[in-house]
Amino acid sequence: ATYKVGYFVGSLSSKSINRLLAKALVKLAPKELVMSEIPIKELPLYSQDYDADFPPVARTFKQAISEVDAVLFVTPEFNRSIPGGLKNAIDWASRPWGQNSFARKASGVIGTSPGSIGTAVAQQSLRGVLCFCNSPLMNTVEAYIQFTPGLISAEGEVTNEKTAEFLRNYMKEFHLFVARVLTVLPRDA
Numbered sequence: 001a002t003y004k005v006g007y008f009v010g011s012l013s014s015k016s017i018n019r020l021l022a023k024a025l026v027k028l029a030p031k032e033l034v035m036s037e038i039p040i041k042e043l044p045l046y047s048q049d050y051d052a053d054f055p056p057v058a059r060t061f062k063q064a065i066s067e068v069d070a071v072l073f074v075t076p077e078f079n080r081s082i083p084g085g086l087k088n089a090i091d092w093a094s095r096p097w098g099q100n101s102f103a104r105k106a107s108g109v110i111g112t113s114p115g116s117i118g119t120a121v122a123q124q125s126l127r128g129v130l131c132f133c134n135s136p137l138m139n140t141v142e143a144y145i146q147f148t149p150g151l152i153s154a155e156g157e158v159t160n161e162k163t164a165e166f167l168r169n170y171m172k173e174f175h176l177f178v179a180r181v182l183t184v185l186p187r188d189a
């Protein structure tokens with residue numbers, strides 16, 4: 001079976017190292033995972049005033065999440081948490097009340113930073129958010145990737161074989177996790 005995975009890049013930067021990581025993960029994923037990006041950049045700042053009538057950009061966004069079997073967050077750490085743009089996107093997806101897009105949807109988190117703890121604190125924060133959103137979240141493998149210059153090329157090639165193997169294994173475990181979640185929580189349940 002194949003599984004659709006929608007991935008979020010938490011950075012809006014044109015030079016994002018997390019986007020490079022996402023590119024690498026797409027290349028290293030097992031063939032059973034069909035990966036597509038769910039963009040967050042065009043979403044306005046969320047307000048409950050929108051709940052009565054979501055704008056088209058937010059409807060398209062929520063539709064994209066509904067069409068995938070699992071979501072993967074590839075995110076930087078900003079001030080020891082996740083970037084505001086990503087939190088905004090999650091808030092949109094979680095609403096209106098009763099239409100939380102993440103409910104029972106498998107998820108994974110990963111990220112890279114030049115710092116030696118490699119987004120660990122941001123990921124910890126994101127885990128709490130996804131837990132509240134009732135998303136079954138892959139506990140292990142954890143992946144805190146310290147980015148060094150040239151680690152991933154512009155084309156998404158990982159230049160260090162140990163890191164490539166680690167990331168390949170991460171995606172292999174994510175595939176097995178998604179398959180397990182869908183066994184217990186089928187899409188039409």
Ligand code: FNR
Binds near residue numbers: 011013076078113119
């Ligand atoms: C950072 N950076 C950062 N790094 C980190 O490891 N922990 C942190 O808390 C922060 N905080 C932080 C705040 C803000 C506002 C910025 C702009 C940056 C550095 C960050 O890891 C680096 O800029 C990465 O390149 C960001 O990832 P992208 O956007 O390149 O994917």
